[in-house]
Amino acid sequence: MTAINLIAPKRKISDGFCVWLTGLPAAGKTTIAKALQTELEKRGRVVTMLDGDGAMRQVLSTGLGFTKDDRDLNVRRAGFVAGEVVRHGGAVICALVSPYADARGFVRRMIDTAFVEVYVQTPLHVCEKRDPKGLYRRARAGELEHMTGIDDPYEESDPHVLNLQIDGERPVEKNVCVIATYLENRGLLERVSNPAALMIGRYQPWHDGHRALFMQALEMEGYVVIGVRETYGLSDKNPFTFAEVKARIEESLSAFVGSFEIRRLPNITNIVYGRDVGYRITRVGLGPEIEGISATQIRSTLNVVGKPYGVEWKDQVRLSS
Ligand SMILES: Nc1ncnc2c1ncn2[C@@H]1O[C@H](COP(=O)(O)OP(=O)(O)OP(=O)(O)O)[C@@H](O)[C@H]1O
Ligand SMILES: [Mg+2]
Known part of the structure; x- marks a missing residue:
């Protein structure tokens, strides 16, 4: 594993937080991330999105593959960027498979109490049926290695450290609502004072x-x-x-x-x-x-x-x- 030495930020600026969506490929992370972004923007927050699907892999983690070392480095890079944004009071949503619990733990220690790990729990057979990118099909056919859920593991976090587990088969609005309420209850997001x-x-x-x-x-x-x-x-x-x-x-x-x-x-x-x-x-x-x-x-x-x-x-x- 590549040795890196990142110093955890000492000062927490109260407004910043990082919602870290983790789970199997096709669990629904990107779908929830986008809807959560819309909700946070409606509430006046500027949102930084670090999605494993998007520019991240092309720019931030260009050249990295899908071995454990490469995946962990990908997670640490995203975590470092997220931590910097959080330190300056920003809201960050990360949507990465991030299958290894120790790598997520590393990011948690870096971002500390502003880190919110959300496990998008969708059964493997459901993800495999969705398979929008055809990755499961290719992995089953032996055309793709290091596919999480097939020949690579997904390690669930210790329930004592995991912040939220959400059901990836539920409607996306419901999951967004659960995450927003969690952030409100933790004092990370202002409650909306809409009429009632x-x-x-x-x-x-x-x-x-x-x-x-x-x-x-x-x-x-x-x-x-x-x-x-x-x-x-x-x-x-x-x-x-x-x-x-x-x-x-x-x-x-x-x-x-x-x-x-x-x-x-x-x-x-x-x-x-x-x-x-x-x-x-x-x-x-x-x-x-x-x-x-x-x-x-x-x-x-x-x-x-x-x-x-x-x-x-x-x-x-x-x-x-
Ligand atoms: N709650 C849901 N109910 C039904 N289908 C869903 C739900 N959420 C997502 N999907 C569908 O599942 C597929 C995978 O979703 P998405 O791309 O968000 O997964 P992901 O976790 O980001 O996957 P990856 O790790 O490959 O980026 C998409 O086709 C999406 O439309
Ligand atoms: Mg995605």
């Missing part, structure tokens, strides 16, 4: 009427916070736990992931406001049919007798109209 609507209710159970209201709220503000109140005791009026209510809502709104969040609230019994609060309170008319849906009535039809809290929502509550 708040719906407060018990949702015992969440039904079509709530969903219709959610759709209106989403249309009005683009993001919805669903506050679930009175979640602390189980009774005939509140037969479901917060976890059950939340799971039900998440299932009902699975097509809108990233456009809502569910918060557990105390038993809010009054909304009090003074002047100039900066928000509106809007009564939404949904028409007699939707407004006629009643959670009380639904509860009365649920088979809660003798099994009040473990009731199967799915079987008993109509979800969509």
